Amino acid sequence: MKARVTVYPRREILDPQGKAIRDALTRVGFPGVDDVRAGKSFEISLGTEDLQAADRQLREMCEKLLANTVVEDYSLEILGGAGAQP
């Protein structure tokens, strides 16, 4: 099973990169962009087809390593087949 983990700066925290990208988008002709959050994306192949087990493992990976939850949030998505998980 493949999954995608997305890690991005928490909403309440100023994201200097996102702000710089938004300003650049304005300069190249997209003045209507209100906000950009610049994050990271991980595609992870898991050795399980059990959705619950996958979800549990992925959350643990985020809490232990992939995200720094002091300043970052994460979201999980199962790619293909059984459909998306929140």
Added chain:
Amino acid sequence: MKCGVVVFPGSNCDHDVYHVLKHVLEQEVTFLWHQDDSLQGCELIVLPGGFAYGDYLRAGALAALSPVMGAVKRHAEAGGLVLGICNGFQVLLEAGLLPGAMRRNENLRFQCLDVHLRTERADLPFTRRLKPGQVLRLPIAHAEGNYEDSPARLDALEANGQVVFRYCEPDGRITSESNPNGAARNIAGICNVAGNVLGLMPHPERCSEAVLGNTDGLALFASAVEVGSRHLQAAGAGR
């Protein structure tokens, strides 16, 4: 005092720290490889600056999981002295030995310049040779020194007296102009509650000799050497 300088792949201030401890302060010093899980009896452990593991994922994130950090955690829990400088500070945050996290500098630039720091705690093993409120001039060189935590946790940090250094004007005033990276509350360095673990973004090892034109950094190393981890409990009880 036996001192250990941890070397991660990508550390680049390790030899500077070694030099100050060995040749300026004439202490016994050894390098500790990140794959080792023994501190070889060292009393003072320094995590130096650099780009451990290439700063992959987040600065300090992968280094925090290396074998040597398990030994460093046990050393810290037992009251041993741990000093994290720049990238070493980031490693301490990622390892959970100090609270909070680092983000990209607010202006997105790598900041390489001398800054002024106000000493908020002069009673720690690392700062006992300083005076309360003393202003130091130290160099910084980092892209991710924008210290952040939740308002409640920052309040707790302040209440516990864990803020050790703040970016300030040459006369000691705390202003937003003197903050080089956007760090919350001008925080440049913090300690754990017990005071035996210190992390700071500026580089004291780069200004510890007269020949370099600045010796403001030497007090940190000299204080730690003077105290020695075996005296830590007495120092803690004196607070």
